[in-house]
Amino acid sequence: MIAPTASQWKVDVHPSTITKSRDWLSNVEIEVDLKDLRSSILDAKLPTIEEITYSEWAELFQDAIIISKTSALFDTAEWKEKTAQLVVAQKIWRQELARCAPLTIFEKDDTFSSILTAIHETSKRAEDMLVGRALHEIEATKVTSLKDMSNIVAYIRPRITMLNLHMGDSTIVFLRLHFHWQLLPLDSALAKAVYDSKTPNELLKQLADRATVIKTVPAQSQCNYCGKAGHKEKVCMKKKRDEKKEKVKQEGDSSED
Numbered sequence: 001m002i003a004p005t006a007s008q009w010k011v012d013v014h015p016s017t018i019t020k021s022r023d024w025l026s027n028v029e030i031e032v033d034l035k036d037l038r039s040s041i042l043d044a045k046l047p048t049i050e051e052i053t054y055s056e057w058a059e060l061f062q063d064a065i066i067i068s069k070t071s072a073l074f075d076t077a078e079w080k081e082k083t084a085q086l087v088v089a090q091k092i093w094r095q096e097l098a099r100c101a102p103l104t105i106f107e108k109d110d111t112f113s114s115i116l117t118a119i120h121e122t123s124k125r126a127e128d129m130l131v132g133r134a135l136h137e138i139e140a141t142k143v144t145s146l147k148d149m150s151n152i153v154a155y156i157r158p159r160i161t162m163l164n165l166h167m168g169d170s171t172i173v174f175l176r177l178h179f180h181w182q183l184l185p186l187d188s189a190l191a192k193a194v195y196d197s198k199t200p201n202e203l204l205k206q207l208a209d210r211a212t213v214i215k216t217v218p219a220q221s222q223c224n225y226c227g228k229a230g231h232k233e234k235v236c237m238k239k240k241r242d243e244k245k246e247k248v249k250q251e252g253d254s255s256e257d
Contacts, residue, residue, distance in 0.1 A: 013062065013071045021065075021072035025079075025086045032085040040068040041092045048100050053165065054123035057100070074112045131166045134159035138175075143182040146190075149211035157204060164200045171200050179203070 024030075044064035049057050065071040070089045079086060090112075097115055098106075104122040106115045138159050141152060164171045176195050183191035190210050197203035 018072050018075050021069050026081045034088050049123045134162040153208045160200050
């Protein structure tokens with residue numbers, strides 16, 4: 001993968017692989033099918049850094065430069081010969097990197113190592129913003145009723161994934177405290193289970209299981225006649241009819257008097 005150094009980002013590819021790539025890219029005596037070279041780079045179909053995390057993208061990128069035999073492009077050594085395959089590889093990779101990182105600005109004459117550094121810095125800033133937003137949105141989540149648990153789980157699940165990816169062990173500590181005190185007055189057993197959770201996934205499972213239980217409990221039937229719960233419609237209608245008959249009878253008795 002791509003690993004940081006003091007001033008730049010260096011591609012972590014085996015030295016022998018880089019040497020073979022350099023020999024191939026700088027060899028003026030061999031004939032290279034430039035269409036095949038172009039295809040070998042484009043066939044990787046790298047996603048943009050907005051679609052996945054930078055670390056995931058870096059792994060895919062590294063595989064692509066090894067398979068296409070172009071890993072030497074991203075080494076820091078200078079090039080003495082400008083072969084056709086070198087020129088084509090440089091052109092295609094500049095286009096690909098610009099496509100993969102549309103928010104990253106780099107100049108035409110920037111080295112590939114400096115381009116990678118710029119891409120990483122842009123990605124890091126973007127990911128930090130996403131993490132901050134996810135943290136704020138979870139902090140703003142209030143559990144006021146267990147009936148809302150299903151919606152809460154659906155809302156926080158992707159945000160917890162984002163936090164766990166970047167915050168590591170600190171994620172579960174934050175989640176325990178955040179949800180334990182809110183759940184305590186609503187369901188002390190669930191609050192304890194949440195507090196005892198070892199991982200974010202375990203905590204999510206506790207909440208999701210509780211939401212499932214709530215969802216499967218049949219709601220109290222509601223009378224379609226009067227709109228109130230606790231009795232069946234036919235019982236309510238009979239009661240209303242009896243009350244009406246009794247009222248008519250009372251009015252009849254009053255008129256006879």
